Ligand SMILES: Nc1ncnc2c1ncn2[C@@H]1O[C@H](COP(=O)(O)OP(=O)(O)O)[C@@H](O)[C@H]1O
């Protein structure tokens with residue numbers, strides 16, 4: 001047995017990883033225009049209130065969305081049997097936005113949960129359509145599939161924009177284009193906790209999802225109902241994506257790069273990699289958010305942009321690596 | 325009770341077509357229980373299609389497959405997965421899994437993912453059976469084609485079903501491991517009473533190891549008999565349209581067709 005598999009090594013790595021996450025959480029909680037120190041939380045009532053209403057929700061939302069979107073991306077890649085499929089490259093984010101838009105058009109004063117339900121319905125149908133499409137067309141070159149997905153997303157986006165113009169709410173839609181955590185406040189972000197049941201479902205379905213990733217015949221040989229697993233997986237993806245988009249807007253690329261990078265190192269057995277994916281996704285998003293807040297301090301770069309730039313670069317690197 | 329004289333996997337009037345093209349033309353047969361049956365025939369004869377239909381992976385357009393006196397379609401997925409396993413011809417694998425991960429999946433019908441000590445033992449036995457101990461932790465995408473094929477066979481062994489269907493399991497295997505796989509199948513049949521049906525291209529392996537041979541051609545069964553009845557130069561010439569010279573060595577028939 002080599003050192004890398006020894007128990008002390010694993011403990012050290014796990015310890016260091018948890019330490020890093022705690023550090024990021026700490027920085028995330030205490031970074032911002034309003035200068036809050038740990039000590040003042042106990043002395044200054046106003047500061048403590050601000051901390052509870054704004055800072056804690058923001059950090060929690062980052063953790064949930066980062067972990068959730070990364071896991072959703074991994075599930076999507078298994079179900080589509082394509083490493084480049086993710087909510088960003090399958091039109092799923094656009095479908096969620098479309099759902100929100102339609103909820104606003106059809107229901108005046110639409111409550112958050114209703115927005116969420118619309119978004120879920122639209123994301124589920126869009127990912128079903130996408131998976132159905134790629135299983136029918138049988139494209140050999142895997143690079144084309146995300147391109148088709150991006151096109152699909154653009155079409156959905158164009159339709160949304162058309163309706164937004166017609167109803168004079170273009171301003172509104174622009175807001176969801178780039179994800180943003182700065183407006184996360186207590187009382188308006190709780191939809192993000194819907195990611196929790198989704199992660200629990202992924203945990204219980206981990207083996208089934210991995211087996212589905214080996215194809216319908218493989219799953220059927222083991223007595224598994226392949227299509228039920230696919231529907232379940234798409235439901236999970238819809239739940240994660242729509243609760244993210246409803247709460248903080250679209251965060252691109254994270255569901256693509258986090259699982260891909262980790263799969264290169266830790267492999268594709270979901271039961272084993274689930275905690276690592278959740279951890280890395282959460283840390284990565286926290287890191288990007290801190291960067292967004294510090295880059296042009298005291299202003300904020302929308303996190304969607306930070307993630308988009310870092311993610312886009314990593315995505316290109318990945319394509320070049322996988323092509324080899 | 326299982327009666328060893330009776331055949332439990334049978335099919336009647338199986339018909340399959342893709343568009344205008346008839347792939348299987350109303351064929352019927354009974355698969356000998358507790359024996360090895362080889363499916364032979366030229367490319368495109370319909371061998372893979374037949375095997376996929378027998379294992380409910382593919383729906384036939386007509387006819388009926390019956391397994392232990394029940395329509396195979398009426399079994400619950402999980403129940404059938406404990407009785408009948410299939411390994412398809414091409415197992416494209418894009419996932420990064422270890423050999424042991426894959427073999428463990430063979431226990432899924434029993435364990436639903438939570439391996440009992442019995443399951444773990446079955447996994448280790450299957451890995452040992454296929455001589456993959458030293459590669460148990462290796463990722464499948466880093467193995468040679470032959471090693472990967474053995475990992476899939478190992479998974480099927482771990483699945484521990486009475487019926488094992490294999491589509492060209494010797495694909496990619498070197499001579500040593502081809503012989504090893506065939507000997508393993510022989511032992512599974514002789515010692516554990518399993519039934520094996522496999523598609524095989526190398527006629528000599530079929531000749532040496534199978535009890536029965538079914539020859540398919542253009543979607544029809546042109547021969548179905550005991551091995552030694554099929555391994556005859558005139559019979560084989562009709563199936564494959566090349567010449568064969570049959571050499572009899574202590575009752576073992578060897579076919580030479582390489583350069584006649
Ligand atoms: N999905 C499919 N669509 C159209 N034709 C098919 C399909 N699968 C198999 N075929 C055709 O059916 C015939 C038999 O195929 P197959 O059973 O794979 O042959 P074998 O395994 O004997 O080489 C071939 O002519 C093949 O082209």
Ligand SMILES: [Mg+2]
Nearest residue numbers: 371372373413
């Ligand atoms: Mg074939």
